[in-house]
Amino acid sequence: MRVNEIFVSLQGEGHFTGKPSIFLRLSGCNLQCPFCDTDHSAGTPMSEDEIAESIAAYAPRHVVITGGEPSLFLTGSLVDKLHALNKFVAVETNGTHPLPQGVDWITLSPKFPFFATPQAAAAAQIRIPRCHELKAIFISTETFSAHEAALRSIPADNYYVQPCHTPNDQQNKAIIADAVKWCINHPQWSLSLQTHKLLGIP
Secondary structure (H helix, E strand, C coil): CEEEEEEEEECCCHHHCCCEEEEEEECCCCCCCCCCCCCCCCCEECCHHHHHHHHHCCCCCEEEEECCCHHHCCCHHHHHHHHHCCCEEEEEECCCCCCCCCCCEEEECCCHHHCCCHHHHHHCCCCCCCEEEEEEEECCHHHHHHHHHHHHCCCEEEEEEEECCCCCHHHHHHHHHHHHHHHHHCCCCEECCCHHHHHCCC
């Protein structure tokens, strides 16, 4: 499979914020989200054994497999190899493809609200039965409220709104303030911040 990067940092968002983690970023995605900050054309071909060997060199037990869209490439055999290293395997996915058995934690970030045409929205529909945490990107109360019912219909143990990060600091502050108000008024949602960007770490 094609690997964009393997690195160690703190999990910056969601349920495990602050958790020392090994990040395995795979290259390639089936969607083209307007706010995506990942170069999907980059990547180095690596075998599963090479990936496992690289991950084994790092101390944290928590492994986060992200992308791109990892469900396009992740195999049960790689999950098994990571479990053999006593690693906890978490996956961040857009939910449009099934995941292999054995994943310990599924973070689902639905993207269907961001596609205007019926064809594009259909390609972004959720095709996994449930997740441990649903992390919904928040741009404004107006746009979020239009899709909130559909997002809440997806079975999840935890529901998070995550303010969309933009290049404009003032706009970011406004989006965060709006997201905070949303959570206060809709307490079934919790706030997830991209703390790694606030801290200036990978």
